[in-house]
Amino acid sequence: xxxLGPSKRSLFLALxxxxxxxxxxxxxxxxxxALAVFPDEAARYDRFVADFESQHHVHVNVLAxxxxxxxxxxxxxxxxxxxxxxxxxxxAMLGEAHEYAQPLDQxxxxxxxxxxxxxxxxxxxxxxxxxxxxxxxxxxxxxxxRVEVPNPPATWDDLARFAREHPGRLAIKGARYEGxxxxxxxxxxxxxxxxxxxxxxxxxxxxxxxxxxAPDLNDxxxxxxxxxxxxxxxxxxxxxxxxxxxxxxxxxxxxLAPYVNLSAPIPAGPDGRATPLGGGYLAIPNSAPHAKxxxxxxxxxxxxDTQSKLSRDLGWYGTVPPPTGTEDxxxxxxxxxxxxxxxxxxxxxxYADLSDQWRRAIRGVLFDDAAPASAxxxxxxxxxxxxxxxxxxxxxx
Amino acid sequence: MNGRAxxxxxxxxxxxxxxxxxxxxxxxxxxxxxxxxxVSPELETFAWPPHWLPHRLTLDHFLSVFxxxxxxxxxxxxxxxxxxxxxxxxxxxAMLAHAMARSAIAQRVGFSTVSGIRLLPMIAVAIPLGxxxxxxxxxxxxxxxxxxxxxxxxxxxxxxxxxxxxxAAIPLEIEEAAWIDGASPLRIFLTIDLPMARAAIATAxxxxxxxxxxxxxFALLVQxxxxxxPPLLYYYTVFxxxxxxxxxALLMMIPAVIVxxxxxxxxxxxxxxxxxx
Amino acid sequence: xxxxxKRLRLVFVVVPCVFMTAMLLLPALNGLVLSFDRHGPSxxxxxxxxxxxxxxxxxxxxxxxxxGSVIVEFVLGLALALTLTxxxxxxALIETAAILPFAIPEIVILxxxxxxxxxxxxxxxxxxxxxxxxLPWLSPRSSLAMLTVIVVDAWHVTPIVMLMLMAGLQTIPAxxxxxxxxxxxGTLATFRYVTLPMLRPAIVGALILRGVDALRIFSTxxxxxxxxxxxxxxxxxxxxxxxxxxxxxxxxxSMILALLVTIIGSSRLLFAARYSRATxxxx
Numbered sequence: 037x038x039x040l041g042p043s044k045r046s047l048f049l050a051l052x053x054x055x056x057x058x059x060x061x062x063x064x065x066x067x068x069x070a071l072a073v074f075p076d077e078a079a080r081y082d083r084f085v086a087d088f089e090s091q092h093h094v095h096v097n098v099l100a101x102x103x104x105x106x107x108x109x110x111x112x113x114x115x116x117x118x119x120x121x122x123x124x125x126x127x128a129m130l131g132e133a134h135e136y137a138q139p140l141d142q143x144x145x146x147x148x149x150x151x152x153x154x155x156x157x158x159x160x161x162x163x164x165x166x167x168x169x170x171x172x173x174x175x176x177x178x179x180x181x182r183v184e185v186p187n188p189p190a191t192w193d194d195l196a197r198f199a200r201e202h203p204g205r206l207a208i209k210g211a212r213y214e215g216x217x218x219x220x221x222x223x224x225x226x227x228x229x230x231x232x233x234x235x236x237x238x239x240x241x242x243x244x245x246x247x248x249x250a251p252d253l254n255d256x257x258x259x260x261x262x263x264x265x266x267x268x269x270x271x272x273x274x275x276x277x278x279x280x281x282x283x284x285x286x287x288x289x290x291x292l293a294p295y296v297n298l299s300a301p302i303p304a305g306p307d308g309r310a311t312p313l314g315g316g317y318l319a320i321p322n323s324a325p326h327a328k329x330x331x332x333x334x335x336x337x338x339x340x341d342t343q344s345k346l347s348r349d350l351g352w353y354g355t356v357p358p359p360t361g362t363e364d365x366x367x368x369x370x371x372x373x374x375x376x377x378x379x380x381x382x383x384x385x386x387y388a389d390l391s392d393q394w395r396r397a398i399r400g401v402l403f404d405d406a407a408p409a410s411a412x413x414x415x416x417x418x419x420x421x422x423x424x425x426x427x428x429x430x431x432x433x
Numbered sequence: 434m435n436g437r438a439x440x441x442x443x444x445x446x447x448x449x450x451x452x453x454x455x456x457x458x459x460x461x462x463x464x465x466x467x468x469x470x471x472v473s474p475e476l477e478t479f480a481w482p483p484h485w486l487p488h489r490l491t492l493d494h495f496l497s498v499f500x501x502x503x504x505x506x507x508x509x510x511x512x513x514x515x516x517x518x519x520x521x522x523x524x525x526x527a528m529l530a531h532a533m534a535r536s537a538i539a540q541r542v543g544f545s546t547v548s549g550i551r552l553l554p555m556i557a558v559a560i561p562l563g564x565x566x567x568x569x570x571x572x573x574x575x576x577x578x579x580x581x582x583x584x585x586x587x588x589x590x591x592x593x594x595x596x597x598x599x600x601a602a603i604p605l606e607i608e609e610a611a612w613i614d615g616a617s618p619l620r621i622f623l624t625i626d627l628p629m630a631r632a633a634i635a636t637a638x639x640x641x642x643x644x645x646x647x648x649x650x651f652a653l654l655v656q657x658x659x660x661x662x663p664p665l666l667y668y669y670t671v672f673x674x675x676x677x678x679x680x681x682a683l684l685m686m687i688p689a690v691i692v693x694x695x696x697x698x699x700x701x702x703x704x705x706x707x708x709x710x
Numbered sequence: 711x712x713x714x715x716k717r718l719r720l721v722f723v724v725v726p727c728v729f730m731t732a733m734l735l736l737p738a739l740n741g742l743v744l745s746f747d748r749h750g751p752s753x754x755x756x757x758x759x760x761x762x763x764x765x766x767x768x769x770x771x772x773x774x775x776x777x778g779s780v781i782v783e784f785v786l787g788l789a790l791a792l793t794l795t796x797x798x799x800x801x802a803l804i805e806t807a808a809i810l811p812f813a814i815p816e817i818v819i820l821x822x823x824x825x826x827x828x829x830x831x832x833x834x835x836x837x838x839x840x841x842x843x844x845l846p847w848l849s850p851r852s853s854l855a856m857l858t859v860i861v862v863d864a865w866h867v868t869p870i871v872m873l874m875l876m877a878g879l880q881t882i883p884a885x886x887x888x889x890x891x892x893x894x895x896g897t898l899a900t901f902r903y904v905t906l907p908m909l910r911p912a913i914v915g916a917l918i919l920r921g922v923d924a925l926r927i928f929s930t931x932x933x934x935x936x937x938x939x940x941x942x943x944x945x946x947x948x949x950x951x952x953x954x955x956x957x958x959x960x961x962x963x964s965m966i967l968a969l970l971v972t973i974i975g976s977s978r979l980l981f982a983a984r985y986s987r988a989t990x991x992x993x
Contacts, residue, residue, distance in 0.1 A: 070658050074674070076497070076501070076674075078502070078503060079500065097502075098502065099503065099658050099659070100503050101658050102668075104955070105658060106658070107955070108657055108952075109658050112563065112564075112567045115564075115567060116567045116568055116570065117570050118572075118573070119574075119575060120658070211937070211938050211953075212764070212949060212954070213949075255846065255849050255850065256848075256849070256850060258938050259850045259935055259937075259938045263673045264936070266673055267673035270479050270673065271479050271481060272479075272481055273830050286673065290475045290476055290479060291476040292476065292479070388954070396762075399938075404763070415761075445796075449793050449797075452789060452790065452793045453801075453804050456804060456807050457803070457804065459807075460807040460808075460810040460811065461807070463819075463822040463826065464822075466825065466826070466832060467818075467821075467825075470825070481830050481835070482838050482839050483830075483831075483832055525726040525729060526726065528721075528722040528723075528725060528726055529722060529723060529726040531719075531722055535715075535719060539719055539723045542723055543726075543727070546727045546730060546731070547730075548975075549735070550730050550731075550734055550735065551922070552922060552972055552975040553734055553735065553738050553971075554925075554926045554943075554967045555926065555928060555944070556943075556944040556947045556964045557738050557741055557947075557961075557964035557965060557968040558734050558737050558741070560951055560957060560960055560961055560964060561737040561740040561741035561961065562737040564740075565737055565740070582733060583733060583734075585729075585733075586730050586733035587734065589729070589730055590730075593726070612715075618714050619718055646815065647815035647816060647817070649816065649928075649929045650929065650944075663817040666818070666821060667929075667932070670824060670933065671933070671936075675825070678821060679821075682817075682818045682821050685815050685818055686818055689813045689814060690813055693806065693810070693813035
């Protein structure tokens with residue numbers, strides 16, 4: 037220490053005190069939850085967990101992330117160490133993520149099971165073990181600008197006509213990510229195709245329809261994702277797009293719904309209507325530092341009272357439709373209408389690859405004017421073959 | 434007047450004034466737009482055509498920056514990561530700079546390493562680095578220590594190049610005199626060289642702090658759930674939260690603008706020596 | 711000095727260099743190895759890249775955008791440097807305004823640029839209010855978008871180039887300008903025959919520094935257009951890692967970027983070494 041001058045010595049001491057202070061009194065036990073929520077939703081979730089915090093004398097730390105970030109963190113934690121006790125994952129990731137998650141069969145009682153439909157639980161059950169808990173179930177509807185489009189399109193023909201008459205006003209989430217599949221799959225499904233049969237007449241017919249729409253799509257569709265297309269809708273450069281219920285919440289928070297924007301059912305195709313099931317499922321990752329506390333939190337969540345409170349506090353549409361006559365009923369009417377047409381994407385562990393090939397095919401059709409048959413190239417077919425896709429029945433949620 | 438072209442004709446002066454006006458406008462106008470967005474309700478910000486003057490004012494966006502846990506955490510994390518990485522980088526950079534100033538071999542080795550390191554693209558390093566940091570237990574840590582270590586590594590070239598000239602300028606005779614008096618080389622370094630290079634070291638600390646504060650790429654890939662400010666601002670922006678994003682952007686500018694306005698001219702030399710992406 | 715001093719110098723060189731190598735070079739080498747891993751050693755990851763049209767677009771853009779960016783930086787930087795040094799009285803206001811784009815964090819500049827150039831942003835707002843047509847500044851895969859990206863990318867670093875060129879300008883002796891003026895040379899001729907040649911070392915130095923940095927463009931594209939808008943190798947690699955969850959393919963893409971940067975960077979350094987030997991100046 038004699039090498040350091042007096043000023044440097046005091047600096048060293050100050051640092052030592054600071055560092056010691058950091059390791060001071062033991063804090064109450066902390067539960068780390070990573071959710072795919074927006075920061076303002078995270079703030080509301082903070083308030084929602086206050087009850088649990090006081091009951092159990094713990095601190096719940098809510099981290100707002102994106103699903104892909106969460107999956108990556110989960111992988112890393114499974115391989116070595118991490119701090120996450122509970123994570124929310126997108127339905128599309130469940131197949132792949134189950135190896136990083138702890139089985140939850142013991143935690144979920146029969147009364148808890150009754151809170152959600154079989155379809156929702158089936159998506160979370162892999163190899164006959166339950167790995168995930170439905171946290172927030174969502175599906176897509178059509179978001180439209182009621183001022184510019186007083187009569188939203190109800191069928192494929194209506195949609196095609198709208199696109200022709202108003203070029204650049206219909207948007208598809210066409211970035212090379214899962215959202216592109218979510219936008220296009222309803223068209224594939226309602227034409228009789230499936231993601232596991234890319235070559236079927238229904239799939240080709242749906243892609244043909246998309247190709248027909250392509251020249252009139254908003255040209256930012258090639259980069260649009262949920263939030264960027266939503267911002268474009270808010271700013272009025274897009275008049276129709278497809279999105280999840282948080283889109284309505286976002287527009288409402290900016291004062292743009294129901295006055296300017298509303299939801300409507302996705303246009304019906306030859307085979308009826310369909311919308312992709314999505315949303316968050318909770319999992320306890322492997323190597324979670326506070327797994328027992330996490331299990332307690334899950335049990336706390338899985339009661340009818342808590343579920344109602346969750347919907348109310350977070351403004352999440354899904355578990356319970358809003359009572360008729362309320363503003364929420366008007367805002368979410370499109371979603372309520374689509375409730376019976378929800379369909380899950382296959383929860384197989386190779387889904388990521390299958391979906392990636394589909395994304396490329398979709399983008400080829402939409403932005404490179406590729407013919408559907410050639411867009412469904414060898415790579416999509418190979419991916420579908422490799423995947424042991426089971427048929428998913430659509431049904432009431 | 435060395436280097437100043439004496440250019441008195443009218444056309445030249447008009448062009449000059451035009452360019453100067455453009456520079457000032459280009460610096461001020463965007464900042465004004467950010468400031469306006471940060472105090473306007475979002476409904477107004479989304480209006481078309483855009484309003485140039487705010488019609489109503491709101492503090493909601495700034496309040497959300499301080500009320501939301503994640504934002505507060507990100508601010509503290511950015512501060513901690515920047516401070517720690519600047520300290521480490523300056524220390525190691527000073528060491529390297531000293532060796533380079535005193536030995537031709539060290540100069541070549543140091544210069545090659547620094548040049549080579551600067552060639553590495555972030556994305557080529559960050560993806561595999563995640564696994565390595567995970568093994569060390571510092572991937573995506575709440576304290577940001579993993580990122581601090583990475584930032585220290587990328588900042589060493591800046592620190593070394595900033596301090597190098599000051600060390601090279603110290604006459605050998607002073608060191609030799611101290612050596613004859615019985616001081617060890619380490620003691621000479623600590624009690625003679627470091628103080629004489631004070632200004633450059635301070636500049637290096639500041640530059641490394643700002644480099645870390647601003648850094649986006651590694652922060653995006655290494656701190657995925659426990660974020661620092663630049664990736665957080667990115668998410669706010671692309672998630673359509675214009676108001677909070679603008680408020681956050683303004684806050685993020687504070688350290689850098691303070692430094693530039695306060696230190697201005699003396700930063701010139703340092704900036705040109707140590708700049709890097 | 712002697713053995714003790716040599717030992718100290720050894721430590722002073724080894725510790726920082728080992729630290730940098732361990733934290734940065736080793737992961738890159740690890741990435742290189744993993745890029746040849748596709749359920750076993752194979753070239754599969756690279757083959758898949760070659761089959762992807764977006765990869766080729768990313769590769770082409772990764773050459774076009776940096777070249778454009780460097781050109782803009784230098785033209786603008788030189789114009790600014792000349793303007794600022796032509797003033798008889800240096801103006802702190804203008805110098806600060808000129809340096810500001812560099813002082814502001816890049817992510818803040820990009821956020822601003824996004825709000826300015828987006829379809830319903832401030833630039834189009836100005837055009838429409840003035841009775842003109844809005845332009846698709848960031849329309850995905852368009853040349854205009856590439857131009858916008860080039861300008862915004864250059865904007866942040868123009869101050870650095872300006873500073874380097876100002877330093878160079880200030881070494882030009884006033885006598886040379888006097889002589890040119892007496893010889894009857896106009897502004898343009900003075901610039902061409904006096905300023906530019908004397909400025910060459912500074913220009914070369916700045917080019918070497920900036921040229922390689924520009925190749926590593928990442929956040930500009932990510933914020934302004936998203937990875938699919940004006941793809942470059944770094945965002946392409948990132949989207950393979952994040953959106954597609956394919957880390958080994960992402961590493962393959964990043965290795966191609968690293969190769970590109972190494973080739974261009976090394977040739978620049980060689981050029982610099984030869985140039986500095988020729989002029990006797992320190993690179």
